[in-house]
Amino acid sequence: MLGSRFDSNGCLLMSDEDKPKATKKNTAKSSTKKATSSSTITNSTKAENVKEKTTEKPKNKTKSKKKKTNSTKKKSSKKQQAAKKTLKVSNQIPKERRAKIKKSLSKAKQVKRTDWDRAAGAKQHRLANKRFKPGTIRRISMPLLDVTLGETWNTPITVLHGARPGPVVTVTGAVHGDELVGPLACSMLCQESMTGPGRPLDPNAMAGTLRIVPILNPPGYRSHSRYFPDGRDLNRQFPGSHTGNTTSRVADKIWENLIINTDYLIDLHCAAKGRTNMPQVRANLAHSDSNKIARAFGLEVILDSQGPRGTMRRNATEEGIGALTYEGGGASITDHESVKVAVYGVINVLKTFKMIPGYPSRPRFRLLASGSTWIRAEEGGLVDMFVQSGSYVEKNDVIGRIVDPQKPGLSADILSPEKGLIICCATNPFVTAGTPVGHLLPITRGIKLVKSQLDDHNRLIVSGSMEEPPWREEFEVDEISIVGEWVGDDVDSEWQRGWNQYGVDPDAVTAEEEGSEEEQ
Ligand SMILES: [Zn+2]
Structure with missing residues (x-):
């Protein structure tokens, strides 16, 4: 019973905010062989993803040959020094898409924002019919439904309006009510230890405006549910309609008051129930400002995707707003590491845009990807996962084993179809045939880079995850x-x-x- 319930959830909520396109549909078809000599069932998985690999390799070879013939010893040592300073990018994005991204970025107009000119001085910020003075922090409560009777679903908003002009960055959480990494990270950003005088987000030292909205779906948050009370997913209703269904009206209110007047959007998410995500960023890299903010966040893994129709991110990007989705951790669970990485990501963005003082931290390398593979259970029962989110796996590694307590002695292994990173991993052991248990980011290039940043358990050490939490302040303690x-x-x-x-x-x-x- 539980298994089938999870299965229907698994199908409905296959991906969280969005699901990157599979590198090749149905590449990871697993065939099940029943071993005759023992009672073990083995699932061997065929990976047919040869096309992409063969198209990528020759180009690299010819390039390196040319370099060797043209360069003298001096030149090559200079080149080596330069290479050390630049951030290495392991680009898994197919050639055509890379060309498209490059083309659209070169076309992007460099619009000079005179309103960000610091000589002009900061003006009042306006939001939800309220005004905010420069150099101040103010908390307001915005109703998500304009009604006199019944629930108005007020949501708290903290506005840090800088003393100097600059971009407007909006950080949102819990558009899915049970995803608590966003509300946690937003709350940490609002702590006095972060916003007080001389602290990282002191509005008196800030240029531009930071708006923090921890909970976009208050009824879902209160009832520990992903959805709105009418059963709809708020993150499929944007830009919304003020005459539409309940969730669509809420989407319209958010869209009109919070999104269309922001320059950048950071939407914080985590995996749906039963799974957990390795901290990662998703953005449409062919959109110049989204590309900029995705890199600024400072994480190793960036997935290039538009996002499904109706998502806040996709609509914001289409509106010309630089938007990213952060994914880290899982629904209804606490994940200190993912919260910390999210907070560091926001700080990195503000530093990169010169909204707050200091240098942003950068990852040692970037993994840009436009495809992924879902690994599914081919048998039903209970799965014991041998990997976690962030684990690096080789092709044919056993990543988990399915057993059925009602059929003792039998088991089925789940193999990785390719080498890469497990960016999302099942945490709910109940599976039926077809349940996704792992989301694999196949890696064909830059393997050395990835391997150089694995911990003792073969998990990628994500940038910011090893740092001290920035919101914790060490006070001198008087002893009495x-x-x-x-x-x-x-x-x-x-x-x-x-x-x-x-x-x-x-x-x-x-x-x-x-x-x-x-x-x-
Ligand atoms: Zn979500």
Whole structure:
């Protein structure tokens, strides 16, 4: 029963915010062989992705030959030095798409924004019929439905309006109500330790405007659901309509008040229930400003995709707004690493756009990709995954094993169809045939680079994940000594003694104490 429920979810929510196109449809067809000698079922997976590999290799060879013949020793050493300084890019994007990206970027007009000119001075910022003074931080609450009766679904917005003019960056979370990495990261960005005087997001030292919206789907967030109460996915309803269905009206309100007046959009997501994502960025790299913000975020893996119809990102990009989706962690779970990487990503963007002081951190390499492969279970039961999100796998590596407690002694291995990175991994063990258990980013070039940044468990160390959380502040602690002695020789001796004389059940008190601690 549970298996089939997960299966229908798996089909519906195959990808989270968007699903990058498969490198080649149905490449990873697994055939199941039943071993005759033992009771083990083995799934061997055929990878037929030869076309792409063969088209890419010859070009590199001819290039390197030319370099060798033309260069003297001095020149080559200079080249080596230059190569060390530049960020290495492992481009997995097919040749035609790369050409298209290059063409559209060269066509992009360099519009000079006179309103960002610092000599002009900052003006008031306007949002949702409210005005914000330069150099201030202000929190407002915006209703997502304009009604007098019933729920208005107010959402909190924090506006940090810089003392100097500059771009407007909007950070959003929980467009899917159960994806909590966004609300967590947004809340950390709003902490006094981040926004106070002299802190990284001090509006007095800021150029431009940062708008933080932790929860775009308040009813979904409260009910721990991805969807709106009418069962619709808010992130498929953009740009929305003020006369449409409930979710579409909310989308319209967000679109008109928050999106069309922003220069850049960072939409924070994580994998749907039952899976977890390695921190990654998704953006349409053929759109100049989206390309810029995707790189500025400072992560290793960037997936080049438009996003499905109706998503906030796709519509924003079509409107000319530089937009990215961040994916990290999983729904309804806490993921400290993904929260931290998201916060660092936003700071990197602000630094790159010179909105706040300091140099952005850059990854050691970038992996640009426009295709991926979903690895699916070919049998049903419970899966024991041997890899995690971020794991590097070789072709034919066993990435998991399916067992069925109702059929003891049998098992089916799941093999990786190609070498690459597992960018999304199942966390729910219930599977039926066809359930996606892993999302593989095949890597054909730059393998050495990737391998150089793996931890002891073969997982990619994502930029920013090893840093200290920027919102945690070290305060100097004043120590005050209180002289006395413990009654009954120990700290809790008196507490635990003689409960009955007060008519109190000691277990009940302990439970209450624990409960109140959890609340904090
Ligand atoms: Zn999402």
